[in-house]
Amino acid sequence: MRYAYGVTSALLLAGSALTLVTGLPAGAQVAQNETAQIQAIVPRSGAPASFADLTQQLQPAVVNISTRQRVKVQPQNPFAGTPFGDLFGGGQGAPGGQGGQTREAQSLGSGFVISADGYVVTNNHVITADGQGEVESITVTMTDGTDYPAKLVGKDAASDLAVLKISSPKPLPFVRFGDSSHARVGDWVIAIGNPFGLGGTVTQGIISAVYRNTGSGSAYDRYLQTDASINRGNSGGPMFDMKGNVIGINNAIFSPTGGSVGIGFAIPAEIAAPIVEKLKNGQAIQRGYLGVRIQPLSDDLAASLGLAKKRGEFIQSVEPGQGAAKAGLQPGDVVTRVDGKDVSPEQTLSFLVANTAPGKSIPIEVVRDGKRLTLNALVGKRPSEEELAKQQTFDPDQPGDEDDNGFAKPGANKPSGPIVQQALGVAAIPITAQIARQLGVSEDIKGVVITAVDGSGDAAAKGLQRGDIILSANYKPVTTAAELEAVVKQAKAENREAVLLRIQRRGQPPLYMPVRLR
Numbered sequence: 001m002r003y004a005y006g007v008t009s010a011l012l013l014a015g016s017a018l019t020l021v022t023g024l025p026a027g028a029q030v031a032q033n034e035t036a037q038i039q040a041i042v043p044r045s046g047a048p049a050s051f052a053d054l055t056q057q058l059q060p061a062v063v064n065i066s067t068r069q070r071v072k073v074q075p076q077n078p079f080a081g082t083p084f085g086d087l088f089g090g091g092q093g094a095p096g097g098q099g100g101q102t103r104e105a106q107s108l109g110s111g112f113v114i115s116a117d118g119y120v121v122t123n124n125h126v127i128t129a130d131g132q133g134e135v136e137s138i139t140v141t142m143t144d145g146t147d148y149p150a151k152l153v154g155k156d157a158a159s160d161l162a163v164l165k166i167s168s169p170k171p172l173p174f175v176r177f178g179d180s181s182h183a184r185v186g187d188w189v190i191a192i193g194n195p196f197g198l199g200g201t202v203t204q205g206i207i208s209a210v211y212r213n214t215g216s217g218s219a220y221d222r223y224l225q226t227d228a229s230i231n232r233g234n235s236g237g238p239m240f241d242m243k244g245n246v247i248g249i250n251n252a253i254f255s256p257t258g259g260s261v262g263i264g265f266a267i268p269a270e271i272a273a274p275i276v277e278k279l280k281n282g283q284a285i286q287r288g289y290l291g292v293r294i295q296p297l298s299d300d301l302a303a304s305l306g307l308a309k310k311r312g313e314f315i316q317s318v319e320p321g322q323g324a325a326k327a328g329l330q331p332g333d334v335v336t337r338v339d340g341k342d343v344s345p346e347q348t349l350s351f352l353v354a355n356t357a358p359g360k361s362i363p364i365e366v367v368r369d370g371k372r373l374t375l376n377a378l379v380g381k382r383p384s385e386e387e388l389a390k391q392q393t394f395d396p397d398q399p400g401d402e403d404d405n406g407f408a409k410p411g412a413n414k415p416s417g418p419i420v421q422q423a424l425g426v427a428a429i430p431i432t433a434q435i436a437r438q439l440g441v442s443e444d445i446k447g448v449v450i451t452a453v454d455g456s457g458d459a460a461a462k463g464l465q466r467g468d469i470i471l472s473a474n475y476k477p478v479t480t481a482a483e484l485e486a487v488v489k490q491a492k493a494e495n496r497e498a499v500l501l502r503i504q505r506r507g508q509p510p511l512y513m514p515v516r517l518r
Helices: 035-039 052-061 269-280 299-305 323-327 349-354 385-389 418-424 433-439 481-493
Strands: 006-009 062-073 101-113 119-123 133-141 147-149 151-156 161-165 188-193 201-212 223-226 238-240 246-255 264-268 292-296 313-318 334-338 361-368 371-378 426-430 448-453 469-473 498-504 511-516
Touching: 035 052, 052 062, 052 188, 052 238, 062 119, 119 246, 119 269, 133 151, 151 269, 161 269, 188 246, 223 246, 246 269, 264 269, 292 349, 299 498, 299 511, 313 323, 313 511, 323 371, 334 349, 418 426, 418 481, 426 481, 469 481, 481 498
Parallel strands: none
Antiparallel strands: 006 246, 062 101, 062 133, 101 119, 119 161, 133 147, 151 161, 188 201, 188 238, 201 223, 223 264, 238 246, 246 264, 292 313, 313 334, 334 361, 361 371, 426 448, 448 469, 469 498, 498 511
8 A cells, every 4th residue: 555645545444332222213224414403413504512412412323334245366486587497386486387376365444324224335446455365354333333244236446435234123223425515615514434443533624626627547546635634544535524414435545654744635525426326226326438549638738738727638649449539539639628517627538438327429529729619429338347457548747767779870960959848858860760760660660769768857857758759749740850940939839838749659640748948
C-alpha cells in the first residue's frame, strides 16, 4: 500500500463490542437513521451539542469486515539471471518447478447494514485479493461482538463497491442512503468505522469539498472530501450527515505518512446507491465506453492550443473500431461537452461517458485546430477494469530513462537551430531510414528525431529523451528542423507559452505533449 503524497486506499482493522438500548418497541424493524428519530436528536440549525445520541442511534448498523485470503507469491531465486538460474526449478526460482506458491493473508475493513435481512455494503478492495489470489472466507462482526459468515452477493471494481449478505435469526439494525447531491461544503458529518483495529471509532468533521476530482483518471473520480479523521481500516464505512443519512462511503485518504492528515474521500451516496441496488439484485453493471485515451487540459496544454479556459479534456489516442473512432474523433481534439453537459474537473469525460447507457447516440462537442465541431457517437460497452489494465500506455508526465540509441548523425542533415534549442530545450535532426531502423520504428515514418535534451528545461521535465521522434508541432507535420523552427517562431509571435508536440517513442503509441517555451 502506497502513501507517498497520493490518494491511498484505507483498510480497516477489527471491531469491538458495544451495547445499545434504542428505546424502540421490541421487534420494530425501522432504520437506525429513521428521520423522526434523528430529528429528535439533532437541531435543524446544525450540529448538536454532543454527537453521542446520534452515534448511539447509528453505530449498531456499522460492522467490521475481515477476510481470509490465499495470495499468490513468487519465490525469489538468488541465482536468477546467472548460468545457475535453472538449477532450482524454473525461471522464477520456484522450487521443484512450481510456477507460483501461495500464502495466507487477511484484509480488514468497515461496512454497514442496509436492510434488516442482512445486506451489507463495503468497498470492493476490502473483500478482494487485488488479483493476487482468492478470498476464502468473509466474516462480518457486529458492534455487540456477534460474528456472521458472509456471502459475496456482488462486487464492482470500477466504483470500488461490494455487497455482502449475512443471515441472522432476528432482524438486524440497518441504515439507509441519503441524497448526497444536496451536500454542501461546510456541512457537519460523522464517520464511523474501525481504524487500526480500534472498533466502533467515531470521528466528526465537515465536508471540505463536493465532487472532488483526485486526478486518478477513473470513471468514478468524484468524491466527497472531508476533514473527519479517516485512517487505515475506515474503508467501506459510512459517512453520515446530521439527519443520520449515509451520504458517503469512506474510501481513500491523501496522506504523506499513511495516517490521517485531514483529507479523506468518500464515494457519494447518489453514485453508490444505484450501483448497490443493482449488485444486491444480481444485475450486471454496464457502463458507456468511447475508446479514447484522455488527459486533463492542463495549463501547458491550454497555452499550446491557445485556449483561454482550462475546460474540456484532451484526446491523446483513439481506439480503432470503437465509438469515438467511428464518430470521427481524432487525437488532438479537445472535448468540451458531452450530451449537452460541460466537461470539467468536477464532471470528467470518463464520468459522463461511463454513466451513459451503452447503445445511446450522443452529441460530442470538440475543438479541433481552433475550430468547434459537433460529432455524434454511438456509446459502446465499457470493458472490465482487468481488461483496461492490460492496455499498456506511456505516461509523458513520468520522466523516462536516458539511453544511448547508438544512431549516427548524418552530416548531410541540418540539425535544429538555436531558436528551437533555446526555446524548446531540445536538439533535433530529420529522421532517415537508417535512423528509423536503429530506433526500431518503421522506415516510412516522417518527423525529426531528438538528439539531445537540456536537463534544465520543460522538455526534460516532461520526460522527452534522446531518440524520441517529433511527428508534428501545433498540429503541423514537421519533417525538417526548419519546419519545427517555423512553428516555434509562430508560437512566439502569437505569444503562446507552449508548443504542442506529437511524440513517437519506440513500442508506444504516438502521444501529444505540451512543452513550455523559454
